[in-house]
Amino acid sequence: MSDARSSAQPTPAGSSYAGSSWGSAHAGPPSGSPPAGPSPAGPPRAAASAVGRRRSRARPYLLALPGVLWLLLFFLLPVGQLVATSLYDPAGSLEAGYAMTWAVGTYPEVLVEYRWHLARAFGYAALATLCCLLLGYPLAYAIARRAGRWRHLLLVCVVAPFFTSFLVRTLAWKTILSDQGPVVGALRAVHLLAADGRLLASGTAVVAGLTYNFLPFMVLPLYASLERLDGRLLDAAADLYAGPVQRFRTVVLPLSLPGVAAGTLLTFIPAAGDYVNAELLGTPRTHPVGNVIESAFLVSLDYPRAAALSVLLMTATLALVVGYLRRLGRDALVGR
């Protein structure tokens, strides 16, 4: 009987109880009601409610289950396979098969050989992220706080490039930056570019392409955090002797750090591994590590080295991201 009751136990309060033990930093609605629902109390009922509470605590995990399974199957297993591949005997081949020899020597080998490619990958990604931030922050600010009724239209415009494929957009940039194109023509005319100077097939072109392609990933999270910013805080800051610049530095920027963190990560991480922009807008001499991995996997079929480079890229990115978030501080991630 007690069991039947527990399964019929409505537990909205109980589940928010479980939730609050997770997101302690979030200012969730203070659900002060005890986990026991508003039904007649009694000794058997207390036991039932304890069971109900346990069940409702498990509920968030149940909700996470499909996603966790998906990630296990399609992320964790492949990554394991990738690491394993990187440790295969590099002397093997697809035809002859690979032997697992725990060949850790592949790592220092590729690290030395492709150190500049790795450096370029992070250099391009960092530059593109910086450009995105410099372009995206004022844009997001204007849309979130000044655009009024044009806000939604402008947001659609920011996302509009997504309606065409990544590849097509990058190819379009190839045309825009081409030697006969208007940009190069104009730059040559004002002597910012030598008469035979070009934009295409340079690091500049790659960074420009990355910036263009990843700008929405920067703008959207920034918009979200700036839109949420309480205007009364700006009134208070103005009342407390802060001019426009100081208001930005002491109130707007710190409170938009969650958006900055999200935007820079969403830009930097994919940009570090991107090879399409470098392939279409750069030259082999300006290739980042992404292109090396691509050709090692698809052209030279050197799986162990390709896998080792991939693992290196992943770990280095992860290390950089962790260091970066440490710098920003915990508040930036949680948001307050």
Next chain:
Amino acid sequence: MTGPAGPGPAAGGATRGLALAGLTKRYGSHTVVDGLHLHVPEGAFFALLGPSGCGKTTTLRMVAGLVEPTAGTVHLDGRDLTPLRPYRRPVNTVFQSYALFPHLDVGENVAFGLRRRGVSGVARRVAEVLALVQLDGFQRRRPAQLSGGQQQRVALARALVNEPRLLLLDEPLGALDLQLRRRMQAELKRVQTEVGVTFLHVTHDQDEAMWLADTVAVMNNGRVEQVGPPAQVYQFPATAFVADFLGRCNLLAAEVVGRSGDDLLLDAHGSRFAVPAARARASRGRVWLGVRPEKVRLVAGAAGVPAGANGVRCVVAETGYGGVGTEYLLRTGWGQQLRAFRANADDAAPLPPGTPVTAVWRPAHAFLVERSPGADGPGHADGPGHAHRPRGGEGTGDHQGAGLAGPGGHAPAPASA
């Protein structure tokens, strides 16, 4: 309708304190603040009181510099503040929602203004002002970790630490529950006495305004209807709006029919009343005869009416026991409701509903205010019954239709915003 008391000088004179002259704010065709003249003397605790939407917060924000006036000037100690940006004004604000910076701890919130001005001795001054609001030891806490009352104190400290010439308080206690509000009222009064800064306090809570302020200005529709000490404004309101908004008031639609010595003679619903001419804001034609519920005594039968008193025969419609006193809702012969309040100072049993009584008051306790033409029909826009009722649920029998004795009083009070 009386003009505002003491219009401020338009040009920078030697006047100390805050002077508003012709201050106006229009949004399109909507006038929020309408040619406001006001003088707040230095060191005063001045309350700007009015229903929501009367323009009091807009006035405050114009003084702070957060809203640009359409016309008029703001002078502080003779200096024209009107063209100055908010961060250049020697004025600080305690905001309604406190607006504490969530990313800064209490100490940094309080230090904010000092740091922006680059003054020295920040740590010492922050510690001092936190002690003043009794928040020592809270410096490292974040605003989110504080209770409402504590946040309110931080907001007060954050403004006071800058030693402003004028402190603006925008409904500072509005977000607190009743108990806490009472405590913080006492706190505000203590702090104001201690630091001696001029306080301009905006509120819709008439109890709070009367209790705290030494001067009250009642605003309605963007204009000031009356300025004065709370007791004076309460006892002798300038308009029907003020009478009704500040406390409770019985208003009888009456007509001046004659004069006898120092008294004006009135006719209301066929009964005769007298009011001293000195207590009349209007002395001819259609008027409201006002008398406060606590001035109304209840006697049994017409025989108990003392000589010289005015009386109305009624029946007790509702009896509301309220601890300190009992409130009676009476029904007159012509169907109007009157309110009477009797302090529970003796053992007399409350009169049950249905008891025939005579409501009696001394003419000197009544007053007359102007009644605009046609304002005697229920639901008329000028009727005082449409006034905002600041106190919710505090009184007894404040149910639908039992609002007010005025002829417009059958309209339920609008929900306070």
